[in-house]
Amino acid sequence: MSLPRIAVDAMGGDEGVRVMVEGAALARRRHDKFQFLLVGDETRIKAALEDHPNMRGASEILHCDDVVGGDELPSRALRRAKTTSMGLAVNAVKEGRAGAAVSAGNTGALMAMSKLALRTMPGIDRPALAALLPTLEEHDVIMLDLGANTDADARNLVQFAVMGAAYSRIVNGFEKPRVRLLNIGTEEIKGTESLRDAAAQLQAATGLAMQFDGFVESDKINRGEVDVVVTDGFSGNIALKAIEGAARFVTDLLRTAFTSSLRSKIGFLVSRPATELLKHHLDPNNHNGAVFLGLNGVVVKSHGSATAKGVANAVEVAARLLEDDITNRIADDLAALGKEDGNVPEDEAAE
Structure with missing residues (x-):
């Protein structure tokens, strides 16, 4: 896989340089054509690289010792976009020094910097x-929006559906992904006016590369019956946190149950293959790498607590989106939607 290099915010995340560099190195062991621009404190990055000889010759360091804080307000971080490791990683995409950026830092700050530097695509x-x-x-199932927009009207939801379907075709290989809107019921009369209007527009759009199946309730998100779940960022973030909390609850409950007595411990040894499979399935590192869709460039958000394996997965997500040209895929689908409506989407990239 030969791709433009990936800018990595080496200072972001709970553990910073060590894990970010180790994750990039792991990704390169899987795909030896990967190239990196490592943004952060040069001394610390060079020290971390000593443990990863496979990164020699594949990495350039862009020195920066200013870091966006995990609880820093996006508006404040935005004023330091030209001096922080996060801002410089995103700006490398804008300037063409990298094809994509990966950061495990402050989500709100990363979105603000990405939107300012890269702007939204025409029609988004x-x-x-x-x-x-x-x-x-x-x-896996793709879900969006997960927090970038606290509210969304029908037009936004339709655009989210188009972007989510394009993403699903890349990562899951589905020709026509099954797309549904998150709602409090599956009946057509349920939900807000925006949800009902978006459903009507998607139902009428026969030329899109998706299979719109109406509404889905939150308890069906992980059943495998839908490929793309579309919602606003407020509801999406709540649903995501509830799913993550439920996964941790199940894991902790099993740990408590299997250590409560000698018999339970014996039972754990017998059932260990099954519990290990469950642990693997619920491990967020295996699904790490959220994507800001709709920008003129690829930016991937790694979870702040991700391990090196999680960071490697985020890097691979970025590479996959570059390889399959996610931006042009979305643009083509938006053009098809505009033709069906009899309208050409306006260029709103400068707004």
Whole structure:
């Protein structure tokens, strides 16, 4: 896989340089054509690189010792976009020094910097944060928006659906992904006016590369019955946190149950293959790498607590989106939607 290099914010995340460099090195062991621009404190990055000889000759360092704080307000971080490791990583994409940026830092700050530097694509009002979630089937489900926009009207939701379907075709290989809107019920009369209007527009759009299946309730998100779940950022973030909390609850409950007595410990040894499979399936590192869709460039958000394996997965997500040209895929689908409506989407990239 030969790709433009990936800018890595080496200072972001809970553990910073060590894990970010180790994750990039792991990704390169899997794909030896990967090239990196490592942004952060040069001394610390060079020290971390000593443990990863496979990164020699594949990495350039862009020195920067200013870091965006995890609880820093996006408006404040935005004023330091030209001096922080996060801002410089995103700006490298804008300037063409890198094809994509990966950061495990402050989500709000990363969105603000990305939107300012890269701007939204023509025909997209707002970018959306999309992520992969595990299901009972072999494939993951894509969900968006997960917090970039606290509210969304029908037009936004339709655009989110187009972007999510394009993403699903890349990561899951589905020709026509099953797309549904998150709602409080599956009946056509349920939900807000925006949801009902968006459903009507998607139902009427026969030329899109998706299969719109109406509404889905939150308890069905992980069943494997849908490929793309579309919602506003407020509801999406709540649903995501509830799913993550439920996964941790199940894991902790099993740990408590299996250590409560000698018999339970014996039972754990017998059932260990099954519990290890469950642990693997629920491990967020295996699904790490949320994407800001709708920008004129690729930016991937790694979870702040991600391990090196999680960071490697985020890097691979960025590479996959570059390889399959996610931006042009979305643009083509938006053009098809505009033709069906009899309208050509306006260029709103400068707004």
